[in-house]
Amino acid sequence: MTDIPQNLKEKLADLDRSLTNLEESFTPMLSKSQIEIQSEFTPLEQAKLNLVAVYAMNSLFWAYLNTCGLEPLGKGVKTELDRVRTYMNRVKEIEDKAKAPRLNSDAAKRFVRNALWQSAHKKSQPGSSKAEADQDRPVEAPPPKKKKKLIKKKSKKGKHPK
Known part of the structure; x- marks a missing residue:
């Protein structure tokens, strides 16, 4: 064994350790029957x-x-x-x-059916229209208008700004 290179000896030792580790890992499975x-x-x-x-x-x-x-x-x-x-x-x-x-297609159908029923139910109820809902709300003042600033350009010797 003296003529075997050192790096090969190390690889063989690694292989031996790995196989021993593998055997230890399989021992619990090998001690029982497959059934x-x-x-x-x-x-x-x-x-x-x-x-x-x-x-x-x-x-x-x-x-x-x-x-x-x-x-x-x-x-x-x-x-x-x-x-x-x-x-x-x-x-x-x-x-x-x-x-x-x-x-779940049954649950999805119920969800859509109920959503459509609620939408139709709100439209058919008196007092649920947009106009009646707007009457109950207090009137708000419109937002103030923004003022536009006019910027005058200085004219150059007799030329008028465009």
Whole structure:
């Protein structure tokens, strides 16, 4: 191991730490059966959990092939990762659709009907006309008119201002 460059040793140590961390993260999930885990989540959460697990396994297989010196593109791993990403996007669309505001058409119809009824009701009631409403209000004096100032230009030697 003395002939391995120092920077490669550091990268291998980082990889080892990352894999140990990943293994510790998966330990709670691996200690239960899949049925027990699935029963704790809603169907949408189950789909997300399954997709994350499949994506993680494919990513680990990609890393394994790379560490063995094999080209992962020829093994179908890339197409599988793309397929999982497509399903992740579909789940996200479903999630966004569920969060989107919904139009309650019955409530909107009632709102419009009541607004139109109130408008028609005000017009049909005696004493609700504009002329009668204006009679109840005290008369206000009109605002004062603004005075225009005339500016005289000085004329130059016999020329008149235009």
